[in-house]
Amino acid sequence: MKLPHKTLEKKLFANGYGYIYAVDEVGMGCLAGPVVVCAVGITNHFYKKHHKKLRWLRDSKLLQASCREKFAGELMKEKDLVYALAHAYPKTIDKLNIYGAARQAMRRAIKKLEPKNYSLKTIVLVDGKTKINGLSIEQMPIVKGDRKVFAIACASVIAKVFRDKMMARYAKKYPGYGFEKHKGYGTKYHKTRLAAVGPCEIHRKSFAPVAKLV
Numbered sequence: 001m002k003l004p005h006k007t008l009e010k011k012l013f014a015n016g017y018g019y020i021y022a023v024d025e026v027g028m029g030c031l032a033g034p035v036v037v038c039a040v041g042i043t044n045h046f047y048k049k050h051h052k053k054l055r056w057l058r059d060s061k062l063l064q065a066s067c068r069e070k071f072a073g074e075l076m077k078e079k080d081l082v083y084a085l086a087h088a089y090p091k092t093i094d095k096l097n098i099y100g101a102a103r104q105a106m107r108r109a110i111k112k113l114e115p116k117n118y119s120l121k122t123i124v125l126v127d128g129k130t131k132i133n134g135l136s137i138e139q140m141p142i143v144k145g146d147r148k149v150f151a152i153a154c155a156s157v158i159a160k161v162f163r164d165k166m167m168a169r170y171a172k173k174y175p176g177y178g179f180e181k182h183k184g185y186g187t188k189y190h191k192t193r194l195a196a197v198g199p200c201e202i203h204r205k206s207f208a209p210v211a212k213l214v
Contacts, residue, residue, distance in 0.1 A: 018120030022151035030184035038159035039109035046080035060160035084112035
């Protein structure tokens, strides 16, 4: 299996960048629950170390839940990596559309990670094909960045772990949908329960399978 690599980050640090942000989102295709965004901020010190426990880290979608949780735990202990989370809740998604809501959350997450040293040259590595509007920091969009770039994969893992925990809590608040199992994605079981019970507060009313039942 091809793992995300650190080549890009090391090249950027070698070219004078002092700080790298990487941002990714999870939950874009779900019928229920928020989009969760994680932005990580990493210094060159992080890449000078050998992280045995992060060796097999990759895009969160390619990992079992137990592996994601272990990797997220290791990342959150790492002193040369900081992270910030932001959410786009269903009402915002329905108001703006999924893309606009996710990008707004990306912008908020990055702005939470104010660099300690403003003299450092900084760049944001964005998962996707377009830049994030409203940011003054230099950006580099990367298609399928969560599969190619280590820093973006780190952000995807943290975001996924936090979102899964949110959906497990929602499962207790809104029983009968199986949120703890499918995490809000449009599985056959979820659609069956949705048709039987009807939408709840955290369903995305602008998404077709839900819109038909509103």
